[in-house]
Amino acid sequence: MNFFLEAHSDEKGVKQIIRLILSKFIRRQPGRSDNEWANMWRDMLCLQEKAFPFLDLEYLLTEFCRGLLKAGKFSLARSYLRGTSSASLATEKAENLVIQAAREYFFSASSLSCSEIWKAKECLNLFPSSSNVKAEADIIDALTVKLPYLGVTLLPVQFRQIKDPMEIIKMAVTSQAGAYLHVDELIEVAKLLGLSSLDEISAVEEVIAREAAVSGDLQLAFDLCLVLAKKGHGLVWDLCAALARGPLENMDISSRKQLLGFALSHCDEESISELLLAWKDLDMQGQCETLMTLTGTNAPNFSIQGSSVISLPGYSIQDLVDLKNSSELADGFNGADQENHFNSIKNTLSLVAKNLPVENGTNWDLILQENGKILSFAAIQLPWLLELTRKEDYSKKFTSGLIPGKQYVSVRTQIVITILSWLARNGFAPRDDLIASLAKSILEPPATEEEDVIGCSFLLNLVDAFSGVQVIEEQLRTRENYLETCSIMNVGMTYSILHNTGVDCEGPTQRRELLLGKFREKNKPLNADDINRIDAVQSSFWREWKLKLEEKKRVTEHSRFLEQIIPGV
Incomplete structure (x- = not known):
């Protein structure tokens, strides 16, 4: 009697007694019927009312439902989890109770086919719409169905020891030959294991891509890398770089550039x-x-004057790019042919590039012998490009341009840009006539003021500034539109000013800043100090040419004024 009178002072001990009663009730064989469980609940309520009024009814219902789940009475547990007339459980607590019971069943399973697995699933089926419960069910599905299909058998107790689910994905990818091919299934398993964010899915795809590359399936690795690149998954950059420079024949240049x-x-x-x-x-x-x-042509061969055409059928474009030195390209020639071969290449280079300065210790022979990439381009692509520039048809055929401010350029201009680009990337100075050719194509009427400025900026790269004068004067002779004529005159005057004021420039950077500044000020009148400073440094030629342009501009404006007053004059 004293125990019941003083029980309120030992609530913890009383709760242990309640759990012990339920535990013994569960273990008694044969298993209890639903009526016996119902009677047990009524007895617990009576005990609480008469002896332990300090016990919370929610606690009693929680322990009772826990006992039902441990006893496998899932249907009856469903009813009590929803609450009774005397007590009820919060949804979150009921879900947690079900999850705990399911985990106990699952992690006690000795195999993937034993009854504990089924009991764990039945537990979770009590709350099928709960996201937390579904996550637990997904894990069971992954371990018992999906992973065995991929060749991975992992017992629940082993799974419990793995902290990072990504380790399981790596096991699945490498479990058997060709496992990486099941991309969708692997991603599905990852999601079942809780790897569902965009970054986590990208990490899974990275694992698959790397395994595909190791296994020699470069196409799958390439496809996945393109997807990862679009997602911005930076950790795969090294694989992207390797694939972009790899031997995959089906990968076009655009895709390689995207990966690189x-x-x-x-x-x-x-x-x-x-x-x-x-x-x-x-x-x-x-x-x-x-x-x-664009031209419907190809550049597979290189012809040496006075000899037969030398074909390089054994080299793909990628092979030529990867050449390290000239020996690989010249192995098929005897001594005389090699000399003719090199002389022909040097002659071709001299058409577009200035001679190398002797004082820096380099010459064409040394460069061509040491750099297979330069040699291959000069031997194969460059002669083909030069041949294309000589065809008038390509001056009339237009394509979207690479020049800012110029929406369309001729195919010939595109060819010249390609040659100049190659020269610049390899540190070779282009010949003046090549630069002038590009400037002419930009200045060809109809031309906007912006295009005139761009063309003039190219002319400023000429070593012989008088070649630029010839280009501008040619435009003056051919242009008929008044605004276009005025525009090229303004450009010509700016060109003369820049060449004079550029005398004091110490390098390309200073020269560039001068150019930008002058064109920003093109609409501002020169003040007296500027005029005096320019006159002080101007040569007689530039001064006279500038005056000549100014006079032509005045005549043009006067003629236009007369036409407006007297039409047809």
Whole structure:
């Protein structure tokens, strides 16, 4: 009697007694019927009312439902979990109770087919719409159905010891030959294991892509890398770079550039230089392939004057890009042929590039012998490009341009840009006539003021400034539109001013700033100090040419004024 009178002072002990009673009730064989469980609940309510009024009814219902779940009385548990006339459970508490019971069954399973697995699933079926309960059910489904299909048998107790679900994905990817091919199934397993965010799915795809690459399935690795690049998953940059420079034949230049560009955006500092060079090589390949499409031609052979055509059928475009030195390209020639071969290449280069300065210790022979990429381009693509520039048809055929401010350019202009791009990337100075050719194509009427400025900016790169004068004067003779004529006159005057004021420039950067500044000020009148300073440095030629242009502009404006007053004059 004293125990019941003093029970309120030992609530913890009383709760242990309640759990012990339920435990013994569960273990008694044969199993209890639903009526016996109902009577047990009434007895517990009576005990609480008469002896332990300090016990919470919710606590009693929680322990009773826990006992029902342990006893496998799932249908009866469903009713009590919803609450009784005397007590009820919050939904969250009921869900947690079900999850705990399911985990106890699941982690006690000795195999993936024993009854504990079924009991765990039945527990979770009590709350099928709960997201938390569904997550537990997904894990059971992954371990008992999906992973065995992929060749991974993992007992619940083993799964419990794995902290990172990604380790399980790696096991599945490498479990058997070709497992990486089940991309959708692997991603589904990852989601079942809780790896459902965009970053986590990307990490799974990265694991699959790397395994595919190791297994030699470069196409699948490439497809996945393109997807990952679009998602911005930077951790895969090294694989993207390797694939972009790899031997996969079905990968076009655009895709290779996309992967390399992505790799450049996410790589470490040590890799930037190497990847940038590779990207430039691919970009040049892309320009050449675009020109092949536009012109319907190809560049497979190189012809030496006075000998037969030398074909290089054993080399793909990628092979030529990867050449390290000239020996690989010249192995098939005897001594005389090699000399003719090199002389012909040097002659071709001299058509577009200035001679190398002797004082820096380099010459064409040394460069061609040491750099297989330069040699291959000069031997194969460059003669083909030069041949295309000589065809008038390509001056009349237009395509979307690479020049800012110029929406369309002729195919011939595109060819010249490609040659200039290759020269610049390899550190060669282009010949003046090549630069002038590009400027002419930009200045060809109809031309806007912006295009005139761009054309003039190219002319400023000429070593012989008088070649630029010839280009501008040619435009003056051919232009008929008044506004276009005035525009080229203004450009010509600015060109003369820049060449005089540029005398004091110490380098390209200062010269560029001068150019930008002058064109920003093109609509501002010169003040007296500017005029005096320009006059002080102007040569007689530039002063006279500027005056000549100003006079022509005045005559043009006067003629236009007369036409407006007297039509047809």
